[in-house]
Amino acid sequence: MLTKIYENLIVKTICRIMIPFIQIYALYVIAHGHYSPGGGFQGGVILAAALALIFLAYGQEPVVRRLTPNLALSLCGIGVFIYAGTGLLCLLSGGNFLDYARLAPILGVAIPRARSLGIFGVEIGVGLAVMTAMYSIIIDVAGNSASPDRHAASSSPENLNNNAEPAA
Amino acid sequence: MKTIILAFVILSGGLLIYGTIDMPAWGDPHSPANSYVSPLYIEEALKETETPNIVTAVLADYRGYDTMGETTVIFTAAVACALLLRGWSEGRKERE
Numbered sequence: 526m527l528t529k530i531y532e533n534l535i536v537k538t539i540c541r542i543m544i545p546f547i548q549i550y551a552l553y554v555i556a557h558g559h560y561s562p563g564g565g566f567q568g569g570v571i572l573a574a575a576l577a578l579i580f581l582a583y584g585q586e587p588v589v590r591r592l593t594p595n596l597a598l599s600l601c602g603i604g605v606f607i608y609a610g611t612g613l614l615c616l617l618s619g620g621n622f623l624d625y626a627r628l629a630p631i632l633g634v635a636i637p638r639a640r641s642l643g644i645f646g647v648e649i650g651v652g653l654a655v656m657t658a659m660y661s662i663i664i665d666v667a668g669n670s671a672s673p674d675r676h677a678a679s680s681s682p683e684n685l686n687n688n689a690e691p692a693a
Numbered sequence: 694m695k696t697i698i699l700a701f702v703i704l705s706g707g708l709l710i711y712g713t714i715d716m717p718a719w720g721d722p723h724s725p726a727n728s729y730v731s732p733l734y735i736e737e738a739l740k741e742t743e744t745p746n747i748v749t750a751v752l753a754d755y756r757g758y759d760t761m762g763e764t765t766v767i768f769t770a771a772v773a774c775a776l777l778l779r780g781w782s783e784g785r786k787e788r789e
Contacts, residue, residue: 559744564752566763598775605768608761623757641743644753647760654764658771665778 540582547575555652559641565651572652573659585668594664597657604654608647615643623647730755 555568579588612623620627625643626636634642717724738750752760 558749559746561746562748564749594775594779598771601768601771605761605764608764612757612761623754623761625754637741637743640741640754644742644744644749647753647757648749651760651764654768658767661771662774665774 536582540578544575544578547578548572551575551652555648556645558648559644565648566655568648569652569655570659572656573663576656576660577663580663580667585664589664589668592657592660594661594668597661597664601654601657601661604650604652604657607650607653611643611646611650 551568551571551574553568554563554571555565558564558568576588576592611625611628614631615624615627616622618627618631623643625640628643629636629639632639632642717726721727734747734751734755738747738755739745742750742754744750744754
């Protein structure tokens with residue numbers, strides 16, 4: 526259980542500088558999957574690594590406040606839904622499931638371009654699902670109060686005293 | 694008992710090795726795996742999907758079903774971890 530937070534100015538400052546670059550690089554990996562190695566899985570994992578770095582440097586409270594584990598799990602489901610929804614949209618337009626060529630009239634572009642955009646759409650879904658799944662698992666395994674109920678309970682005076690004890 | 698198990702292991706291992714004799718050579722361009730859809734992907738992927746990275750085109754377009762299954766596996770892993778580790782029943786008891 527990660528209850529002791531390292532009050533280290535160097536670690537926190539380096540993380541503060543690095544995290545935006547890590548996140549930009551992750552978005553680049555997702556968006557550039559059409560042209561170079563990369564895509565939703567790899568970019569999603571890098572995004573989750575940025576969240577894990579915040580968790581390691583600043584402790585659980587700041588990162589859980591921004592993205593609660595329950596919201597992360599919901600977003601994971603939404604990521605899968607974006608993927609399946611793209612396929613369903615093709616099905617509703619009269620084609621096969623995940624036949625992106627059928628998106629061409631909806632998007633108003635030629636068929637090859639529509640297939641390219643279809644790939645990009647599902648990559649975004651995969652990236653969202655992978656990022657939130659990894660984040661949810663990290664918080665579940667390493668966090669000391671993953672459940673929102675227990676998180677609220679940890680602010681009781683007794684627990685505050687436990688957390689306030691200096692490191693041995 | 695041990696001899697029976699050993700004989701069974703040797704027999705099944707021998708069968709598997711015997712099965713590999715008929716397999717095509719590694720990287721053979723005329724093997725069944727390389728002669729039907731693979732050349733089509735390499736020749737047509739850029740034209741059909743405007744995606745220079747053939748891996749991405751195969752992963753998300755030609756084999757989209759498979760990738761959707763992979764995404765569902767990751768979602769299932771996250772849900773399973775949450776169900777096992779978050780202590781839902783404990784929280785419910787506290788609320789009551």
